[in-house]
Every structure is written in structure tokens, then in C-alpha cells.
Amino acid sequence: MISEANAEDDPGDGWFPESVAAGYDAPGGENAPEVVTPAVDVLEDLADGPVLEFAVGTGRIAAPLAARGVRVSGIELSRAMAARIASKPGGDAVNVTIGDMTTARVAGRFSLVYLVFNTISNVTTQDGQVDVFRNAAAHLRPGGLFLVEVGLPDLRRLPPGQDTVPFAVSPGADGDGYVGFDQYDVVTQEFTSNHVTVSGDGTGEFRRIPFRYAWPAEMDLMARIAGLRLKYRWAGWDRSELTAESTKHVSIWETDPST
Secondary structure (H helix, E strand, O other): OHHHHHOOOOOOOOOOOOHOOOOOOOOHHHHOHHHHHHHHHHHHHHHHOOOEOOOOOOOHHHOOOOOOOEEEEEOOOOOHHHOOOOOOOHHHOOEEOOOOOOOOOOOOOOOEEEEEHHHHHOOOOHHHHHHHHHHHHHHHHEEEEEEEEOOOOOOOHHEEEEEEEEEEEEEEEHHOOEEEEEEEOOOOOOOEEEEEEEEOOOOOEEEEEEOOOOOHHHHHHHHHHOEEEEEEEEOOOOOOOOOOOOOEEEEEEOOOOOO
């Protein structure tokens, strides 16, 4: 049971405090039914018993999955985000542990651990990302699956001497507007996602969130370190083939079914 977060930002909530959580469930975008439903369909199909979501957030995926009768647990660092899960249909059935997905443990063994919407990139070191794979493997029963959905870095759009790629320019009504752009360091594989929001009254907000990108091949090596092996890799929740033009991948690794 998660207690309600305070109305003010809590430093322990990291990059997702109350001020971010309050608007995280805005309609459209990643919350749109046409985005959520295909993901939940795949996860329900893969689940063969209890499942665990790393970085469960506000329950965007976990709550509708639980509403279908799947037993869902979650790990979430931000109390402000987790406090919103129970109010959603199915959310009151989601058991949430507050903690860091690189180290936090949940009782039981799971048929599926999953991590969606680029969240593995919020772990900004290679060692930390390896720890995510190891922690996932530690929660899985024999033959269990670990699924990651994450975007592919847009480095093909970087001409020589440029480190920034815009991904959204949205002028709104009454002078409102939003601009989003990623800034890459191709040496360290670190990048920042930058968000500029301007209101009609001339006030604005600038937020920067740090990430680390990793190519699918690097994640396969992380999986091997954790004792996992690749089972499926798709370009999206529609299970289409990954190609050079794909903008993200959904990859699934499995534990040895005999151990």
C-alpha cells in the first residue's frame, strides 16, 4: 500500500517529483489507448504467472494489465508517481515496492519482468544498467522472461559537428508552445532529453533529464552477464521485424528453463 506523496517535491523522488507526476497522466501521447493497449496485449500474452514491472511509474501499463487479471507487482523510486496507481482501474491490485530497480527486491519469483518506455536509459552508467539485468534475472523463475522497450539513439541524424536532435516542436493555442530536443555525447553514450514549455503569459519551464543509450548488441551482452539469452527482438509492440529504419526495439531475454 502506497501512502499519498506530499504536495511539494520530495528530493527522494529523483527526476519524477510531484511537479512532474501531477501532469504525467495527461491524455494523449504515451497514455493514448492506441499506445497502451498493444503493449498490454503483448505483456498479457507473455505472462505465465505473476509479473513484475521495473519503474512502474503511475501505473500506465501495470494498472490495465492487472485489470485483465494478471498478478502485477512493481518497483518505483518516486513516491509521487506511485501514489497515483491505486486510483486507476486495476491499480488497487498492483503491489508496489518503493526503491531503486537496480537493487530493490520483491518477494516471490516471476514469469515476466518488464521495463518499458525508455526507462532503462534513466540508469546513466553501464554498471547500473548491468545491475538492472542482474536484478531482473534474480526475480525470474526458470524459463522466465525479461522485456525491455527502449528507443534507438537518433545518431544517424547528427551531421559532423552537431550534437543536438530536435524531436518535437508543438505551437499551441494562445501563445503556448513546447520544444523537445536530445543532446548526445557519442563518446560516453550519455545524452540529455530537454523540454522547453512556454505559456501564453510569457512564463516558461526548462527541464533536462539525463539518460544513457545502449545499442541492442550491448544489451545482449548485459543479458549474458546476468545469465539471460535473447529470445525475441521486435521493432515495436506489433512484433514487426527490427530494421535499420526502426526507432526503437522491444527485446525479450529468457532464463535457462532448466535451472
